[in-house]
Amino acid sequence: MAIAPLQIPGYATPQSLDFSSLANLGQVYKKAEADRGLRDAFANGVPTDAQGLAQLGAQVGAYNPQLGLSLAQLGMTAGQRQQEQERQARLDQRQTSRDAVDDRFREESLRLQKAAAARANEDKPLIKEVTDPNTGATSFVRINPRTGELSPLGSPMPASQPNNPFGGGKFNEGQGKAAGFTDRMLQSEGILSGVGDKPGVQDQGSGLAGAWGGAMEAAGNAPYVGGVVGALTNNLKGADRQKYEQAKRDFINAQLRRESGAAISPSEFDSANKQYFPSVGDSAEVIAQKAANRRAAVEAMGREGGPSYKPKYTFDESGRVVPYGKKPSGNVTSSGVKWSIE
Structure with missing residues (x-):
């Protein structure tokens, strides 16, 4: 038998209570704790070193596993980048030591020649x-x-025909250095503009190829985290773009070290890059003018090599790099110009 609710005069009937809103309270607290943990983890910013990134990845991973994994991978990339920089620094140091030995050898050779004279x-x-x-x-x-x-x-x-096509004169103290720098510049120019009929990679500095390659190069040189991520862009460059950048660096280093004899600042390198090498947006006339600038720099350096210096390459009448001292084959003049009878 049903019992009617008790009605007390002067009192309202009590309403039922709804506890369904408390069902997700645990999830709310858990998300709040994760947000607080992420804020604490990023309170001091994002580190740029490998160890700091790895530690941050472990701390963040407790609250956001995917983000923590990304930070850990970035830390590994930073470590690899640091190792590559250290390896390159060791190579540069060894090259500097070899250059110093060569300089001492040439100075001693010159001293002995003067003493004999x-x-x-x-x-x-x-x-x-x-x-x-x-x-x-x-x-x-x-x-x-x-x-x-x-x-x-x-x-x-x-x-x-003289040994040195760029100039003559008496032997001087800087002949050996100038000859070595000229060889490096000629080798770089051969890669850039080509040797004889073989094409070069100069077009990698302009047009669409230059825009893409320049973006990759800029990413690789970006500081902090950008530099770490930029290290991965080298794998995206084509072989011709890598040849172009290496030849450009070798040419500029040879030219500027001869002029300054000291470490090359980034501003000096950037100025020489704009002076001698094509960039995106350059017209055909400007690209040809920059090639002529490189040729003038090579010839000026070669003249300092003295009369005994005989380079492997020189320039023909059209300004192309050609082997020096080899007899032309077929219908080709001694300067490398082709001819025919019609």
Whole structure:
């Protein structure tokens, strides 16, 4: 038998209570705790070193596993980047040491040559049979032991192509350095503009290829976390773009080290990059002008090499890099220009 609710005069009937809103209270507290933990983890910012990123990844992973894994992977990338920088620094240090040894060797060689000249009998000329390295012809010459000046005996020797196509003159103290820098610049120019009929990679500095490659290069040089992420962009560059960047660096380092003799600042490197190499938006005339600037720099450096310096490459009449001292084959002039009879 149903019992009617008790009705008490003067009192309202009590309403039923709804506890359904408390069902998700645990999830609310858990999310609040995770948010508070993430705020505490990022309170001091994002570290840039490998160890700091790894520790942050472990701390964040307790609240957001996916974000924690991403930070841990970024830490691994930072560590690899740091190891690569340390390896490159060791290579640069070894190259600097080798350059110093070469400089001392050349200075000692020059000192011995000067000492030998000082001991020579200045009043008695030397008669010697010499062979022209360009024609193979032999003749007798009179040599001044003090100055090293050659004068022919009998009829004058016919003029021939000199060892150094960029200039002549007496041997000087900086000849060895200038010759080495010229070789590096010529090798770089051969990669950029090509040797003979072989194409170069100069177009990697302009157009769409230059825009993409420049973006990758900028990402690789970005500081802090950008630099860490940018290290991965080297794998996205094509072989020609990597050749272009290496040849550009070698050319600029050879040119600026000769001029300053000291460490090259980023502003100096950037100025030389804009002066000698194509960039996105350059017209064909500007690209040709920059190539002419590189040629002028190579020729100026080569003239300092002295008369005994014989490079592996030179420029033909059109400004292209060609092997020096090789006899042309087929219908090609000595300067590398093709000809035909029609």
